[in-house]
Amino acid sequence: MNCRPFKESISLKLGAMDLDAGEAEHIESCADCRAYYESLLSLESSLNEYRPAPLSEAEFASVKNKLDEKTNRYFNRATGFYRLAVHYGVAVTSVFLLIFISLFSNLSTVEDENGMPQFYYSSYTGEIELFDDNWIDDQYIDEAVNDFIQVNGVGSSDLVVGELSAEELIYLENNIDLGGLL
Amino acid sequence: MDREEQALVSLAKAGDRRAFDKLVARYKDRMFALTYRMTGDREEALDLLQETFLSAFKAMRGFREEASFSSWMYRIAANKSINYIKRRKLMSYIPPGSWLKDEPSYEMEDAAGRNELKIQIQKSVKELPPKQRLVFNLRFYEQLSFVEIAKILDKSESTVKTNYQKAVEKLQKKLEGFR
Numbered sequence: 001m002n003c004r005p006f007k008e009s010i011s012l013k014l015g016a017m018d019l020d021a022g023e024a025e026h027i028e029s030c031a032d033c034r035a036y037y038e039s040l041l042s043l044e045s046s047l048n049e050y051r052p053a054p055l056s057e058a059e060f061a062s063v064k065n066k067l068d069e070k071t072n073r074y075f076n077r078a079t080g081f082y083r084l085a086v087h088y089g090v091a092v093t094s095v096f097l098l099i100f101i102s103l104f105s106n107l108s109t110v111e112d113e114n115g116m117p118q119f120y121y122s123s124y125t126g127e128i129e130l131f132d133d134n135w136i137d138d139q140y141i142d143e144a145v146n147d148f149i150q151v152n153g154v155g156s157s158d159l160v161v162g163e164l165s166a167e168e169l170i171y172l173e174n175n176i177d178l179g180g181l182l
Numbered sequence: 183m184d185r186e187e188q189a190l191v192s193l194a195k196a197g198d199r200r201a202f203d204k205l206v207a208r209y210k211d212r213m214f215a216l217t218y219r220m221t222g223d224r225e226e227a228l229d230l231l232q233e234t235f236l237s238a239f240k241a242m243r244g245f246r247e248e249a250s251f252s253s254w255m256y257r258i259a260a261n262k263s264i265n266y267i268k269r270r271k272l273m274s275y276i277p278p279g280s281w282l283k284d285e286p287s288y289e290m291e292d293a294a295g296r297n298e299l300k301i302q303i304q305k306s307v308k309e310l311p312p313k314q315r316l317v318f319n320l321r322f323y324e325q326l327s328f329v330e331i332a333k334i335l336d337k338s339e340s341t342v343k344t345n346y347q348k349a350v351e352k353l354q355k356k357l358e359g360f361r
Binding site: 008011014039043046049050052054059060062070071074075 | 202218231240300304307321325328343346351354
């Protein structure tokens, strides 16, 4: 065994000095390494003198009191937060669910002439409106005109928009709001 | 980890305060010895001891039992100590004689030379760089294996060994005239 690996090896053994056969053999033949080994034994013995006084009962009691105080506070905060999270979590989730249900349960779909879905919204007042701007269609105008004719006794009930006379159109424009479509 | 300790750990993880208290009682001396040797100040060591157990309490549920409970505790205490040293920058400024204040372990009746050696040892250990000091304390005084220390510090075994060798070298030089 060489001196360098020997020294590296035994310096790692400081604190639990136990030479193996090769190391024991080496210090028999190498005075320098023997001196190094003895200096380590002396260092080990000196370092073993450094034993701080153990934790006293009073010191531990003081640490324990502070620890209990802090762990209690942490525990209460943690459980308090958990309780809040559970209670408020349930409440908030319920509100969101209610809003979601009330919004989307009123949505209904109808299909247009091409079979494409059209969304209608039924408001809380029960009035039905289309989402898009073209909500006044021919059927609506027909009904409006028929209502107008029945109330005012003008023309026949077979009249449709395209068949109104100029006089009737002027009358309708002046007396009924049809969104300027006539 | 013996069976009793394993049972205590399982109970403490489930929130059993009594089980946690028993673990505290089991580990108080070892953790105190480490924090004291790292700080060299009894009051600071007591504060770090309390912080170590508080952190353990908070993290108990997350302890995955991949390492032993003692390694886990040592890791917490080691981190607390290193952070303390960084915070206080003890290494850059040590007021003369401050490392001796209120040291009750040195009895007045000790022979002067013997007392001086103890003082010098404490001073020399405290003057080691924090990581070397930590490795040295865990190995020499706590008698942990290099493998275990490597796990605690999340370093390679060779790094830990190098730290230990350097610490031994420095202590040899510093204590040469006192032995």
